[in-house]
Amino acid sequence: MNKRYTNDDGKTKTRxxxxxxxxxxxxxxxxxxxxxxxxxYIDLPEExxxxxxxxxxxxxxxxxxxxxxxxxxIMDELExxxxxxxxxxxxxxxxxxxEVGAVGEWVVENGVENTVIQQAEVYxxxxxxxxxxxxxxxxxxxxxELLAEVAPGxxxxxxxxxxxxxxxxxxxxxxxxxIHLTVK
Numbered sequence: 001m002n003k004r005y006t007n008d009d010g011k012t013k014t015r016x017x018x019x020x021x022x023x024x025x026x027x028x029x030x031x032x033x034x035x036x037x038x039x040x041y042i043d044l045p046e047e048x049x050x051x052x053x054x055x056x057x058x059x060x061x062x063x064x065x066x067x068x069x070x071x072x073x074i075m076d077e078l079e080x081x082x083x084x085x086x087x088x089x090x091x092x093x094x095x096x097x098x099e100v101g102a103v104g105e106w107v108v109e110n111g112v113e114n115t116v117i118q119q120a121e122v123y124x125x126x127x128x129x130x131x132x133x134x135x136x137x138x139x140x141x142x143x144x145e146l147l148a149e150v151a152p153g154x155x156x157x158x159x160x161x162x163x164x165x166x167x168x169x170x171x172x173x174x175x176x177x178x179i180h181l182t183v184k
Contacts, residue, residue: 085118086111087161088140091179093122093130098150098183108132108161109140116172117164124150124157124181134164155181 036042088109095104110118120132122144130144159179163172 094182102146103143110135112138121160157181
């Protein structure tokens with residue numbers, strides 16, 4: 001009987017076991033992936049389908065070169081489209097009573113340099129309580145009428161200045177201001 005000698009020491013056996021375990025884990029993971037994919041739990045992204053590319057000429061192009069504008073012309077057009085308004089309104093409104101129809105003291109001015117009609121609105125907790133008449137450039141108001149009953153007291157309210165086009169009377173924009181309301 002011949003004795004066989006090998007170079008296997010403990011490190012080599014441990015290394016072989018680790019490789020065997022890693023290979024088994026890889027085989028198990030691949031089998032689990034295939035099983036999950038076959039039951040529809042894993043979807044692989046589909047490859048994009050090639051679409052037919054063709055040129056469709058509907059005759060929508062214009063003849064000749066495009067109109068060129070100088071920078072100054074473009075800036076002039078943009079300036080005309082801008083709405084620049086100077087607002088002047090007092091930061092306090094005072095009403096002698098909180099009854100509907102009471103006229104309170106409040107100054108709103110539409111300056112001569114403005115190019116819009118202004119109309120002021122006052123809101124208390126999202127309720128419209130007062131609204132001015134239209135105010136044209138170089139005009140002002142000194143009072144506003146209560147549209148809703150308000151209990152006596154001091155309030156922080158929001159005043160909106162609505163801007164309208166002078167010619168068409170179309171709404172353009174608005175600005176809001178926090179102001180103080182006193183009802184006696």
